[in-house]
Amino acid sequence: MPSRADYKNTWNELAQTPEEAFLYVGGTRDEAELDATAIHTLNVLRATVGIRDEDDFVEIGCGVGRVGKSLGPIVKSWTGCDASGAMVDLANKRLAAMDNANAIEVSGHDLQPLADASYDVVYSTVVFMHLDDWDRYRYVQEAFRILRPGGRFWCDNISIMTENGWKYFEEHCKAFSPLERPTHIAKCSTPQELTTYLQRAGFTDVQTRERDLWVDAWGVKPLAE
Known part of the structure; x- marks a missing residue:
């Protein structure tokens, strides 16, 4: 079994069939249901960092292109990044009809080969929950690097501070022995944890909000570093 930080092998193993990949990234094996879950994410993006038709978007941990399939048609470009080559292949098949959307395989620990200061929005949804805390921060730093001045970043994670978040934590604590x-x-995360990552990476206007199970965090890259 790969280690937790071996994201590439972990997620390639979970994406051996399209149905398994859909299940692990969207909680369903059904294509229509998968598409429906993306609409909620778009609404959260609109309420936090905004969606503009002139924006170049990057998604960290794009999976099978669940969000990109809905976001691509309403923005200038969408680039999905994922450590799993199997996920990337599935994403590009689902996005084949869009000229402005593509997914690329990355190391699992950075956003190479994306260039510095080249994008308007970077976001990551339902991904930080699967990362070690150091790698969460590493990706926030990478988001800062590739954003243009004035660019926006948003991420989410399960919040241990909410009632449903704590319930989720307790259930998973009881479900497995430490070695299993x-x-x-x-x-989980806390609002304070995500705030610290964004502020330490250099983002300003950092905000958080909790919603049921989740905590959102977002901020802006300063116009002048």
Whole structure:
């Protein structure tokens, strides 16, 4: 079994069939249901960092292109990044009809080969839960690097501070013995943790909000560094 930080092998193993990949990134094996979950994410993006038709978007941990399929048609470009080559292949098949959308395979620990100061929005949804805390921060730093001045970043994770978030934490605590926990098991955050990552990476106007199970965090890259 790969280690938790071996995101590439972990998620390639979970994406051996399209149905398994859909299940692990969207909680369903059904294409129509998968598409429907993306609409909620678009609404959260609109309420936090905004969606503009002139924006170049990057998604960290794009999976099968669940969000990109809905976001691509309403923005200038969408680039999905994922450590799993199997996920990337599935994403590009689902996005084949869009000229402005594509997914690329990355190391699992950075956003190479994306260029510095080249994008308007970077976001990551339902991904930080699967990462070690150091790698969460590393991706926030990478988002800052590739954003243009004035660019926006948003991420989410399960919040241990909400009632449903704590319930989720307790259930997973009881479900597995320490040596049997899956490498992709979800780990929670707090608003303070995500705020610290964004501020330490250099973002300003950092905000958080909790909603049921989740905490959102977002901020802006300063116009002048």
